[in-house]
Amino acid sequence: MAKLSIKVHDLEFQNPVTVASGTFGFGEEMTKFIDLNKLGGIFVKGLTIHNREGNDYPRMAETASGMLNSVGLQNKGIDYFIKHIYPNIKDYNTHIIANVNGSTIEDYIAVTEKLNELDKVPAIELNISCPNVKQGGMLFGISCPSAIAVTDAVRKVYDKTLIVKLSPNVTDIAEMAKAVEGAGADSVSLINTLLGMAINAEKRKPVLSTITGGLSGPAIKPVALRMVWQVYKAVKIPVIGMGGIMNATDAIEFFLAGSSAIQVGTANFIDPAISLKIITGINEYLDRHNFDCVEDLIGALEV
């Protein structure tokens, strides 16, 4: 069996398969289906400083090979997480990584400061790319100066591994990655959802209450691979790739394009055990191609 462990900055993962924020809850619901201890890591549902009810229903539209969502960061706030959820998940033998959101830089700092105190959260994912909130979110992630400002501010109050989650809704993703690398990010994760919309022609109305939402699923995989490749070539920090990964072959493609680790997202909605099947499939691929470790695949695309 090949070696599956990888490193993101100085954080070692037992394998490179993690689950994406917003597609796995806080892991608790999934214990009925899989052993969480087998995952490389869990990027838990996005957290904000205060309780958020999210956007109105309907928040989801199925599209060709994918779906749109406009959940809008529904969560009970960071204090509720620390008090009621963290104690239940902290002892799993997998990395619990918190996804941090805010409407203002002060929000991001406040949430991060609280997370910095949690022993069993070894990293945060700074979400500057949520397309479904009116304030903050993606607005920070679509211009270099604001991405730098928020990354820099959070870096100053966070001692552990800082991952910045990038938006694909930009002209030049490599420039964004370089900008946050310069501001102190230890890693970048990409891509968040692509801004899209769905229309009900019969009713002449938008499907989503918010009109627009974030597109995910296999429909976005080619875009995600292209962006991972561009970012991999532009920065020195490790890249965590995601976007439409449905099986082990998709995951391998992301490693070849330059991902050190991957996040499984929308696929969790169709098969709650898909992440573990992907780990098995990666192992089989490595054996079949005589690789000793998954690290040898990172950016190994032959061009």
Add this chain to the structure above:
Amino acid sequence: MQKIVENHEVIETVHLNENSYVLRLKSPVEIPEIHPGNFAEIQVPDTMGVFLRRPFSILDVNYKNREISFYIKAIGSGTQKLGELQPGMQVNLIYPLGNRYTIPQGLKRALIVGGGTGIAPFILLGKELKEKGIETTFLIGGRTSKDILLTDKFSEYGTIEVTTEDGSMGEKGFVTSHSLFNRNDFPFEYVYTCGPDAMMKAVGHLVTQKGVVCEASLENMMACGYGICLCCVTPTVEGNKRVCYEGPVFNVSYLKWQN
């Protein structure tokens, strides 16, 4: 609650009218305990454009023969495709999902009100009510007599009342205009409903005005069905709740019905 994710073999598809059918499946493993109101997420095999699973209430279950069945109306490409499955074909299911209708201690007389595909959970509910010795009335509504289905099954568990909009069967009108709601002595202590939103809201309103508890099973669009995507939420007095996880069955006074 134990859950399974398994390929099931199609036993048969029984067509009830032009677009409604019962899909009967055989599980490869022992079927976990199913409660009235529980649902399954079915993966539509090999269909472009049907990306997500489809949620369906569990119609009936036979633990001994490992059989589970669903009442499905073909309204889109997913439900159409499922109706075309042939015996022997495999289809992947996740279940049991969601909560259940509650049956309070000491309940004597219950009313079940439904229409359309909303009648699906009523066989399991009727069965359990009968086992507990509760006198049950089923009030089923439809546009015409052709929409009144499965009443032969329900009659095993209680009395049947029917309304149709065209008057072709039972009383003419909507379920809420049925004469049993106008009686001075509304004899039911608990009302269960499932069907179109507008119907459930009307039933809930009517029943709670009488001071009677009403439970409704909601049908919001879902991506996952097991509580992780937060897409199917409904507003409640305690904020947005997941229909797939905290529901699908809610006491109507807990809900903040949207208009």
